[in-house]
Amino acid sequence: MSTRLNNKKGAPKLKKVLTLLFASTLLVGCGHDSHSSKEDKSKHESSKKEDSQSKEESKSKGSEDKDKEYDTSEHETYKKKPSGTFKGDKLETKDYIVTIKDKEIIHDKDKDRDVVAFKFEVKNKSGKSNLNASFAWIESFNILQDSKDTENKLSPSYISFRDGKYAEWDKHQRDNIKKGGTAKGIETYELQGKDDVFIVGKDNNNYDKDLGRTKVKLKDLHKSSFSPREELEKSIDKELEKEDEIQDKKDHHKSQKKDDDDKDKAVTDA
Known part of the structure; x- marks a missing residue:
């Protein structure tokens, strides 16, 4: 009878201890989750930063390759090489x-x-x-x-x-x-x-x-x-002279042919 009463008195204490242990476990778990969340967030931000840096480096490299065709002035403006x-x-x-x-x-x-x-x-x-x-x-x-x-x-x-x-x-x-x-x-x-x-x-x-x-x-x-x-007039005069020479040659040829024909006719008539 005495033992059962002692057990009943100890039960609330045990329950209290178990409750405290459970609460402590929850707090540790929450703390761990919070810490993990912070680590994940940090890793994510670090990854984003690395991706951004990689893109910037790639962009910078492409720009450098393109700028090989350009000269940089003292005002840092880009101009093509001389033509x-x-x-x-x-x-x-x-x-x-x-x-x-x-x-x-x-x-x-x-x-x-x-x-x-x-x-x-x-x-x-x-x-x-x-x-x-x-x-x-x-x-x-x-x-x-x-x-x-x-x-x-x-x-x-x-x-x-x-x-x-x-x-x-x-x-x-x-x-x-x-x-x-x-x-x-x-x-x-x-x-x-x-x-x-x-x-x-x-x-x-x-x-x-x-x-x-x-x-x-x-x-x-x-x-x-x-x-x-004046040069145009001279050129026109030269062209006219050439045409006159050509016409004179044609006239001379016709005249010569007529004389030859007349001679042939005179011989035939005789």
Whole structure:
């Protein structure tokens, strides 16, 4: 009887101990879960960071490969490599070479103006289609003239050189050039004074830069006069003379034939 009473008294204590043990187990388990959750979250964030870094490195590498074709300026802006080179009287690109053969001042008598003329040759290196001497020149050069306050960009001035002493430079300058072929050309610019002129090689990949420049001292250039109208009249006169010569030969042939026929008839009648 005494033992049973003692057991009944000890039961609540045991229950209390078991309850505390169970609660302790729950707390440990929760703590473990919380710790695991934090570790998983940390691992996930670390993985995301590594993926992001990997993508950035890949992107950076691709950018570096692409930038091999570019120069980096001091302002860290990317610009393409120069489109060619210009030294002395020769400008060269991957497609063609322009060589300036002569420079002179021409007085255009018809319009009473002075122009600076450039005679040149263009070689088609690559076989570029639709390339002619006139196009290559315009693509390659700007012509500037010095003045007190500014450098003035000169505009091309059209003069017909179809006839006369410059005809050989004009004849094929608008014809397409074959691969490895060469064609002549001539371009003129109306002068705005007596100050020196600069030939500026264009960099068609970087429009705020140039490939170089050559100074042309006008006082050192040969000077001549030219009249497209007079040359055209001379050309027409020559053509008329040729036609007259041809007609004279035809008339002479007819006259000779008539004389021969008359002689033959006289012999027959006799």
